[in-house]
Amino acid sequence: MIQTGDSALTARSSMEVYGRPRGGTQPEYRHLPYRSCEKRHPTHALIEIPHTLSEITGPQFTLEDIRKSSCDLTKQGSGEPSGQRIVVGGQVLDEDGRPVRNSVIEMWQANAAGRYMHRWDQHHAPLDPNFPGRGHTLTDDSGHYRFVTIKPGSYPWSNHHNAWRPAHLHFSLFGPAFATRLVTQMYFPGDPLLPFDPIYNCTADEEARKRLVSSFDWDTTIPDIALGFHFDLILRGRNATLFEE
């Protein structure tokens, strides 16, 4: 708790603030099985600060910022990308189950062969000129979003001997406030690499991990076209009562 005297605490409890994460549901900064952490995690304890107007406001975006058409990643080249077409959709909610409306989602991924269209990805797998691998969208009035894309491949990385990342999509969300910013990854059900991936296995809470895995979904599966996967994203919710006396 903050040690600044009663006035700060009172101010804090009288403000509607965002709740802190439940123990074990978020990774520690020092997560050494992921080798790149070693020189990049803070060694001092973070300093807890009250939520001021600076933290409960945050950048807001419109369709103009992201261009409307970019939620279909299979339509960004001159032809069809290779791979299994999929639909990934779900709802963005806060921790109380309230939809997060008109909020930007950025998404990026490897192609079907497990290669990113990025100068640093020199993995020996083909690039797909029809698949840049990026999408942007806004959630609708009920917090729903939907991307059409192709299923990304797994790819090797240098974390340890014979290391392979499970297939995943990267998601970036802002939500309503600076405090609600989230970058995460979505995985696919039944991926045999999940038990071995240090990035997926970053939380003490196993249930939290499992929530990063999408579910196969008949409702969004399009006959003859694409398999559907459901993935909800949960942003921090407001929690004014937490600090009340």
Added chain:
Amino acid sequence: MRLYATTSQTVGPFFQIGLQLLMNADIASPDGLGERITLEGQVLDGDRIAIPDAVIEIWQANAEGKYAHPEDSQPKPIDAGFRGYGRVETDDNGFFRIRTIKPGRTPGPGGSLQAPHLEVTVFMRGLMKRLVTRIYFPGDAANENDLVLNLVPEARRQTLIARECGEGVLRWDVRMQGDDETVFFDI
């Protein structure tokens, strides 16, 4: 039903693919109000090696201390065209540069006023979840009584205050580890 916030995962090394569209190194338009500044810095790891794959995001108020957000009900003028959002990636030598204006003072806890500051998020490969910090302005008398700054042990406070580095140019580095490690906040 109580839900739990989705677990954070690293932004990874290939974030440019998805984050490029909303990159923005020019937070303030040339005709916007306020004292114009260029903010430069370098992001360094625990061995003081430059980090070429970090993302810095900025959130700030306008020159009057008003945020472009519905939650800000202060009776202060909105600066049309000023959103207060910035995002840059570090270059191959770990450097970044942002052009903006010095924000005004914003409300703090208990009826106080905060010193002018930028809210900062740092992402990078190797970092499992965002880091949050702040940039304060050198020589601003309001720093002395800033409640957040005063939560920081005095010896570490200077990591949050940019340095003058020429006319209108401020320097602020991010050091991930070490004795002079940047102060990061738990919000």
